[in-house]
Amino acid sequence: MYQYFYDLTGSVIISTLITAVFPLVNVLLVALIGVYLERKVSAWMQDRVGPNRTGPFGLFQTIADFLKMLQKEDATATDIDKKLYNIAPVLVFAGSFAVYAVIPFSSKLIGSEIEVGLFYALAVSSFVVAGILMAGWSSNNKYSLLGAMRSAAQIVSYEIPTALVVLAMVMFLGTLSLSKISEMQTAYFWNWNILGGAEFGLSKFLLIPFMLVGFIIIFISTLAEVNRTPFDIPEAESELVAGYFTEYCGMKWAMFMLSEYGNMFAVSAIVSILFFGGYQSPFGYLGNTLGINWLIPYEQAFWFILKGWFFIFVQMWLRWTLPRLRVDQLMTVCWKYLIPYAFVNLIIIGIITLL
Amino acid sequence: MNYYDILFYLFAIITLVSAGFVVTTRNVIYSAFFLLFTFFGVAGIYVLLAADFLAVVQIMVYVGGILILLLFGVMLTNKITNVDIRTGTSNLLPASIAIGLLMGALVSAMIYTGWKVQPASEIPDTSIKNLGALLITDYLLIFELLGILLLIALIGAASIARRDKE
Amino acid sequence: MKEYLKNTWLGIYTILVGMKITFKHLFTPAVTIQYPEVKLKLPERERNRLYVNIDDCIGCDQCARACPVSCITVDTVKSVPGEDLGTTSNGKKKALWVTNFTIDFAKCCYCQLCVFPCPTECIYMTDVFEFATYERKDLVYQFSNLSPEEAEQKKINFANFQAEKEKQKAAAAAVPKPENPSQPSTN
Ligand code: SF4
Ligand code: SF4
Numbered sequence: 001m002y003q004y005f006y007d008l009t010g011s012v013i014i015s016t017l018i019t020a021v022f023p024l025v026n027v028l029l030v031a032l033i034g035v036y037l038e039r040k041v042s043a044w045m046q047d048r049v050g051p052n053r054t055g056p057f058g059l060f061q062t063i064a065d066f067l068k069m070l071q072k073e074d075a076t077a078t079d080i081d082k083k084l085y086n087i088a089p090v091l092v093f094a095g096s097f098a099v100y101a102v103i104p105f106s107s108k109l110i111g112s113e114i115e116v117g118l119f120y121a122l123a124v125s126s127f128v129v130a131g132i133l134m135a136g137w138s139s140n141n142k143y144s145l146l147g148a149m150r151s152a153a154q155i156v157s158y159e160i161p162t163a164l165v166v167l168a169m170v171m172f173l174g175t176l177s178l179s180k181i182s183e184m185q186t187a188y189f190w191n192w193n194i195l196g197g198a199e200f201g202l203s204k205f206l207l208i209p210f211m212l213v214g215f216i217i218i219f220i221s222t223l224a225e226v227n228r229t230p231f232d233i234p235e236a237e238s239e240l241v242a243g244y245f246t247e248y249c250g251m252k253w254a255m256f257m258l259s260e261y262g263n264m265f266a267v268s269a270i271v272s273i274l275f276f277g278g279y280q281s282p283f284g285y286l287g288n289t290l291g292i293n294w295l296i297p298y299e300q301a302f303w304f305i306l307k308g309w310f311f312i313f314v315q316m317w318l319r320w321t322l323p324r325l326r327v328d329q330l331m332t333v334c335w336k337y338l339i340p341y342a343f344v345n346l347i348i349i350g351i352i353t354l355l
Numbered sequence: 356m357n358y359y360d361i362l363f364y365l366f367a368i369i370t371l372v373s374a375g376f377v378v379t380t381r382n383v384i385y386s387a388f389f390l391l392f393t394f395f396g397v398a399g400i401y402v403l404l405a406a407d408f409l410a411v412v413q414i415m416v417y418v419g420g421i422l423i424l425l426l427f428g429v430m431l432t433n434k435i436t437n438v439d440i441r442t443g444t445s446n447l448l449p450a451s452i453a454i455g456l457l458m459g460a461l462v463s464a465m466i467y468t469g470w471k472v473q474p475a476s477e478i479p480d481t482s483i484k485n486l487g488a489l490l491i492t493d494y495l496l497i498f499e500l501l502g503i504l505l506l507i508a509l510i511g512a513a514s515i516a517r518r519d520k521e
Numbered sequence: 522m523k524e525y526l527k528n529t530w531l532g533i534y535t536i537l538v539g540m541k542i543t544f545k546h547l548f549t550p551a552v553t554i555q556y557p558e559v560k561l562k563l564p565e566r567e568r569n570r571l572y573v574n575i576d577d578c579i580g581c582d583q584c585a586r587a588c589p590v591s592c593i594t595v596d597t598v599k600s601v602p603g604e605d606l607g608t609t610s611n612g613k614k615k616a617l618w619v620t621n622f623t624i625d626f627a628k629c630c631y632c633q634l635c636v637f638p639c640p641t642e643c644i645y646m647t648d649v650f651e652f653a654t655y656e657r658k659d660l661v662y663q664f665s666n667l668s669p670e671e672a673e674q675k676k677i678n679f680a681n682f683q684a685e686k687e688k689q690k691a692a693a694a695a696v697p698k699p700e701n702p703s704q705p706s707t708n
Contacts, residue, residue: 008708028383041547043551044548044551045546045547047546047550047551047553048551048552048553049551049553049555052555075402084385084388085386114407115408115483116408119408119412120411123411123412123415123418123419124414125419126414126418126419126423127391127414127421129423130388130391130418130422130426133423133427133430137384149427151432152423152426152427153427156419156423157500159419176483196625213470309617317540317543317544318536318540319538320500320543321539321542321543322536322539333532337528337529337532
């Protein structure tokens with residue numbers, strides 16, 4: 001991305017700034033639109049109307065909320081651990097924001113094209129866990145602590161099926177770089193990994209069902225990793241008030257919210273890169289047809305963001321469909337179902353790849 | 356001083372200062388959280404040494420696994436059971452002698468090893484390929500042994516945890 | 522093993538069924554009634570804000586006595602002869618000036634108990650239910666149509682009349698006695 005903007009503007013400072021600010025703007029936009037969409041989707045699914053007072057169709061509702069949040073008094077309980085309490089939201093947000101450094105929005109809009117991108121994306125989310133634990137512990141509140149514990153246990157457990165599916169995909173693709181993975185599934189939708197990858201042959205057709213299984217596993221487990229319903233036991237409103245951020249208010253609370261939506265988009269992006277061609281358009285590019293080369297990156301960004309939003313929508317859809325899981329059910333799903341299936345899937349994909 | 360140096364010193368300072376706090380803070384929770392920054396700093400230094408895979412593994416394993424486990428342990432025992440776990444000092448003399456010896460060994464190893472020095476332009480973009488190849492060829496035995504060791508540890512832990520049920 | 526596979530299938534299948542249902546609801550029109558713009562028809566015997574048709578009120582204080590939370594205050598002053606207060610719509614002759622008739626809707630529990638005892642049926646429930654205010658004191662409604670000055674005047678009139686009568690009485694008894702000014706009565 002740096003190189004692209006450097007070529008475009010010819011200034012080091014501007015291109016650096018754009019490179020750095022672009023993901024941040026994206027996260028903010030995702031949160032802004034995400035909150036609105038969540039309200040609307042939940043309303044529509046429950047045959048309600050949703051926000052419709054602030055601006056046309058209630059479009060400015062989140063902005064109004066954001067302004068309200070900024071003005072709020074920063075009330076803190078007396079017996080909290082001040083230092084950790086203040087660091088925790090930053091750490092959580094940093095953890096979820098760091099993922100954006102490697103997400104390829106298009107062939108040109110990538111923060112950093114590192115080779116270990118996929119692995120990196122999995123790894124930095126562990127800062128989120130640490131931040132959550134920190135928030136829960138420093139709040140000095142049993143609900144917060146319980147929420148943090150649950151959250152950490154959940155994320156650590158569900159990292160295993162995620163990692164196993166990622167491992168299978170890495171075996172199949174032979175690279176960890178997110179941009180290379182996207183590049184491998186070029187142009188048309190039948191080249192996407194969910195349909196067996198770009199290589200045409202017997203293995204392509206053999207792979208399709210297992211790719212589907214892999215997709216389902218990774219979707220479920222990433223859903224759990226971002227603490228979304230039906231896996232929202234860390235912040236289960238009916239049991240734990242709000243879980244690990246019970247004691248937070250105002251902007252600090254907003255940072256947790258921001259990181260939640262940031263995470264949602266990040267995992268959607270990773271799922272779409274792994275299985276749905278990342279930034280590749282399903283129907284070829286208008287830019288190629290018309291011979292306008294500069295259009296292609298923007299088209300790619302459009303498709304990428306569209307895919308990301310589609311998966312966010314699916315997450316919301318699931319949220320308003322399913323009730324929350326119990327803790328033991330949560331662990332059963334992970335350890336007794338997802339992990340064995342992921343292992344079997346790993347082996348089978350490995351064998352098919354070798355064929 | 357270029358960017359590289361600035362970054363190096365930044366990460367070095369983060370690592371050293373937080374490591375110092377890990378040792379000196381009396382509150383175990385604080386120690387654990389400072390460990391987070393230590394790991395982060397070390398990972399940063401790995402990145403500067405072009406060991407990208409190692410850096411990510413550092414974060415994944417140490418922050419995502421070990422630190423979380425540690426925090427879990429501390430949090431479950433501290434406060435909830437009304438035992439305030441704090442660090443203290445005992446056996447100061449033997450400990451410092453042992454540490455001194457260990458440090459001497461490490462420092463001498465550091466000085467006398469013939470480090471492979473490469474100009475930055477020759478360092479490959481990624482270390483994954485070489486690492487993978489080495490693990491499957493030269494270091495296969497160690498790799499497999501470690502795997503078995505981990506498996507044994509896993510089974511052992513599970514059996515210990517389940518014992519009282521039977 | 523069979524059980525296990527069945528569970529897996531059941532899990533996925535039921536989730537898909539649920540998702541289908543919610544997806545359908547995505548396109549069902551909302552059942553929400555957009556309240557301030559669209560209002561539901563109120564039921565026939567709804568109980569909302571009270572209204573007092575002060576022209577018909579005879580100041581009998583029945584409503585105030587019936588009220589379980591004492592939120593009605595009725596102050597009256599007797600009329601002096603010669604003043605014509607008119608009649609109520611059902612033909613009762615009015616004899617009292619209602620100088621003060623307040624209902625504190627912050628206290629009112631809308632039990633409607635005050636409505637039944639009224640002999641002239643001048644206190645009744647309306648269909649106004651949106652009367653939130655910023656100040657609690659704005660919820661105290663004054664129904665008397667006499668301005669404070671007029672009310673004061675009526676009191677003085679009555680006091681004068683009373684004093685006059687006293688004087689006449691005293692004169693009739695032929696015992697001249699120094700008269701002390703009587704206090705204005707407040708019923
Ligand atoms: S409705 Fe009930 S509470 Fe209200 S004024 Fe009448 S009697 Fe009193
Ligand atoms: S009961 Fe009716 S007539 Fe009597 S004071 Fe109340 S409102 Fe007036």
